[in-house]
Amino acid sequence: MITVDNLTKRFGPFTAVGGLSFTVKPGEVLGFLGPNGAGKSTTMKMITGFLAPTSGQVTVFGHNVQEDSLAASTVMGYLPEGAPSYGDMSPLKFLRFVGEVRGFKGRELSQRVDSVVQALQLSTVLNQPIDTLSKGFKRRVGLAQAIIHDPKVLVLDEPTDGLDPNQKHEVRKLIQNLSKDKIVIVSTHILEEVTAVCTRAMIIAGGKLLVDDTPDALAARSRLHGAIRLQLSHADDAYQQLSGLAGVDEIERGDQADSLTVYPKKGVSLFLPINQLLQQNSWEVHEFHVERGRLDDVFRDLTQGGCLHG
Amino acid sequence: MGNFNVVLKRELASYFATPLAYVFIVIFLMLTGVFTFFLGGFFENGQADLWAFFNFHPWLYLFLVPALSMRLWSEERKSGTIELLMTLPISLKGMVVGKFLAAWLFTGIALVLTFPLWLTVNYLGDPDNGAILAGYLGSWMMSGGFLAIGSCISATTKNQVIAFILTAVVSFLFVMSGFNLVQEWITGWAWDWVVDAVAALSFLTHFNAIAKGVLDLRDVLFFLVIIVGWLLATAIVLDMKKAD
Secondary structure, eight states: EEEEEEEEEEEEEEEEEEEEEEEOTOOOOEEEOOTTTTSSSHHHHHTTTOOOOOOOEEEEEEETTTHHHHHHHHHHHETTTTTOOTSSSHHHHHHHHHHHHTOHHHHHHHHHHHHHHTTTTTTGGSSSOGOOOOHHHHHHHHHHHHHOOOOEEEEEESSTTOOOOOHHHHHHHHHHHHHHSSEEEEEOOOOHHHHOOOEEEEEEETTEHHHEHHHHHHHHSSTTOOOEEEESSSSSHHHHHHHHHTEEEEEOOOTTEEEEEEETTOOOHHHHHHHHHHHHOOOEEEEEEEOOOHHHHHHHHHHHOOOOOO | TTTHHHHHHHHHHHHHHHHHHHHHHHHHHHHHHHHHIIISSSHOEEEEEHHHHHHHHHHHHHHHHHHHTTTHHHHHHHHHHHHHHTSSSSHHHHHHHHHHHHHHHHHHHHHTTTTHHHHHHHHSSOOOOHHHHHHHHHHHHHHHHHHHHHHHHHHOOOHHHHHHHHHHHHHHHHHHTSSSSHHHHHHSSSSSSHHHHHHHHHHHHHHHHHHOOOOOOHHHHHHHHHHHHHHHHHHHHHHHHHHO
């Protein structure tokens, strides 16, 4: 259990994080979303105890991260932004170092190192200096270091930044697999990641918490939520008839002449009426797609102060 | 401070993982040789001691030790590993001591490697080996003093070059404060106790006493106090500035 209580950080006159409060329970995967400079990294640095807050406090499983920092750091694994590691060391030596600092010795140390090397597929670069590794490998070394002690709390600052799609997928799978009884806090720019791994999403901008909800509920705020995308013959005819349909808010012509996007009025499902209409007219339908809502629309609307639809 | 030895081990290994260790040792050995034989007149003195050797150590350390200490914290700050290190379960004290000891042990290794000189005097004459041992100990203590200063200054900046220059300047002040030049300069206007205090801070005065073979506990204590004081300052600086 992590309790963040009225957390504030000021750098001179600039308020990076202003009065943030929330709790995270075991089993939750919390995604931090926000534009650059929103205070995500600063918040994570305060949660892990690296940065002292100007006011407020963070408690991790009963340990205050400032006053009881050693105890708090033993239950936490942390991947700092940019995955820093000692460039002149090899992944093997680096992981053994972190393992030793975490108090593992002998057989257990080797087992721990082996298991994270396997989990993150590092075996091919084990003895190369970290400096010479690609960005993706460096990131994975950083992740391996964070999970070597099987921590109850995992704090990952942009864990998939710089990875290729396959590696991103691997890392997400890794996070999903370990999150059963753990607390995972992930910050990211990549919104699909939130839908993929998080059970809860927070949008932060200007150091303030804007939204705290499930990714699905967030997506539902999008104007596109429940909209139906069609590609069909007789698009003009369809446009006419669909306009007359009850519950339709607006229809948009797509880039191609034969595609339409039908937006519903708030809380209305258009699936059945449109389906019926299509069958009655026996138009040739090439595509029929119900939109779930786009997180990036919601994100943009919220963080740029635009109005929300739906 | 529990696992400072893990930090020490990593740090010491990192010296030897890069050319740093070898370059440092080779230069150190070459320069001690040059100073001892050419400037110190080792043979011309006609004495079976290592005074000509130890005499130049303060000046040698003045620019060699900052080269060693500049990376202690600057590098961690620059590469961001300080964030990693400080969120691992190691106390601040453990980190400061571990890193310092690694560097101090390293200068110890460099010193030990000057043993051919010791063999030479023993071959040529019949030196007071106790005095020579005291000289080595004094030299090592002094290098610890320089390193502790460097550790603190390295903690203040991300820039290794700035750390190097500032450390050299501060170290220079600590060496020079015992010299007549400085003493005469401040005797004119400062109170007597200030003059005494400045003189008492001099690395040179305390080192010369030990190097001559007079192992006074007060001189050893002086360097220990210098080391502990500057390491405490390092910890305070780190705590205040780690995230800047």
